[in-house]
Amino acid sequence: MERKSFAGMHCSVAQCLEAVGDWWTMLIVRDAFLGIGRFDQFQQRLGISRNVLTQRLAHLVRHGVLERVPYSEHPPRYEYRLTDKGRDLWPVLTAMRQWGDRWAAPDGPPLLVEHTACGRVVEQTLTCPSCGDRLGSGDVRVVRGPGDLDHLAGT
Amino acid sequence: MERKSFAGMHCSVAQCLEAVGDWWTMLIVRDAFLGIGRFDQFQQRLGISRNVLTQRLAHLVRHGVLERVPYSEHPPRYEYRLTDKGRDLWPVLTAMRQWGDRWAAPDGPPLLVEHTACGRVVEQTLTCPSCGDRLGSGDVRVVRGPGDLDHLAGT
Numbered sequence: 001m002e003r004k005s006f007a008g009m010h011c012s013v014a015q016c017l018e019a020v021g022d023w024w025t026m027l028i029v030r031d032a033f034l035g036i037g038r039f040d041q042f043q044q045r046l047g048i049s050r051n052v053l054t055q056r057l058a059h060l061v062r063h064g065v066l067e068r069v070p071y072s073e074h075p076p077r078y079e080y081r082l083t084d085k086g087r088d089l090w091p092v093l094t095a096m097r098q099w100g101d102r103w104a105a106p107d108g109p110p111l112l113v114e115h116t117a118c119g120r121v122v123e124q125t126l127t128c129p130s131c132g133d134r135l136g137s138g139d140v141r142v143v144r145g146p147g148d149l150d151h152l153a154g155t
Numbered sequence: 156m157e158r159k160s161f162a163g164m165h166c167s168v169a170q171c172l173e174a175v176g177d178w179w180t181m182l183i184v185r186d187a188f189l190g191i192g193r194f195d196q197f198q199q200r201l202g203i204s205r206n207v208l209t210q211r212l213a214h215l216v217r218h219g220v221l222e223r224v225p226y227s228e229h230p231p232r233y234e235y236r237l238t239d240k241g242r243d244l245w246p247v248l249t250a251m252r253q254w255g256d257r258w259a260a261p262d263g264p265p266l267l268v269e270h271t272a273c274g275r276v277v278e279q280t281l282t283c284p285s286c287g288d289r290l291g292s293g294d295v296r297v298v299r300g301p302g303d304l305d306h307l308a309g310t
Binding site for chain 2: 006010011012013014015016017018019022023026027030033034085087088089090091092093094095096097098099100101102103104105106107108109110111112113114115116117118120121122123124125126127128129130131133135136137138139140141142143144145146147148149150152153
């Protein structure tokens with residue numbers, strides 16, 4: 001199961017995939033948003049080997065998604081926290097969660113996300129800044145941007 | 156590099172990861188949204204082996220994300236099209252694209268998404284249905300839903 005690097009592709013989806021690394025890594029990011037920070041906590045929740053977890057955490061630190069922050073000096077201990085770049089993955093997780101809630105959650109949504117200030121459950125949507133309409137994939141078209149060096153848009 | 160199935164996890168993010176399968180698969184879905192449908196087109200654009208592509212397409216068909224539709228009877232030829240479940244991955248791709256545009260697109264966004272009706276570039280955001288505020292991950296809290304059988308929310 002080869003795993004080619006997407007680093008050279010001029011595609012923002014591929015760049016996101018490159019930074020996140022693999023599926024396990026996305027669940028590490030999920031848990032970081034849920035307040036998990038310590039190695040043993042991640043390992044316990046995810047049930048993966050220490051070796052795999054070490055690799056994935058190092059990948060996320062290398063890509064600037066997580067940072068290692070000391071929480072004890074004697075003995076030296078670190079926890080992992082989301083950086084700004086990492087916190088900006090929230091919409092990705094949210095979109096995945098909403099898809100799973102809709103298509104693969106027979107017992108109902110495992111988690112709900114509420115606006116802290118008013119307690120309402122919130123949803124992520126694509127809307128038009130001009131008319132305010134809520135849009136689906138059928139209401140939009142993809143056009144070339146300045147960075148389309150790989151000619152993704154041309155079919 | 157073991158690849159455990161996420162099918163048994165009560166987490167909608169994990170369920171989305173399970174259906175999409177792996178990173179290559181997400182780029183197949185991307186290309187399907189860009190109008191690609193035939194095996195040889197996918198292969199040419201993605202540059203992966205026929206063997207890997209065959210596996211990934213079969214995975215997406217098995218999970219109901221793509222369907223095989225005949226486009227020629229003599230000889231029998233098929234193309235792949237997004238189902239409703241597949242088209243509903245648009246917000247996931249959009250969130251990934253927006254992240255990559257922001258953090259890993261030094262030449263500018265490769266692709267822009269416009270509202271077909273009015274031509275404005277559109278953006279996906281999390282907003283509160285009550286007050287209409289645009290929300291970041293710091294403005295929301297995660298609470299248990301009915302399907303939280305794995306106690307994800309409890310830290």
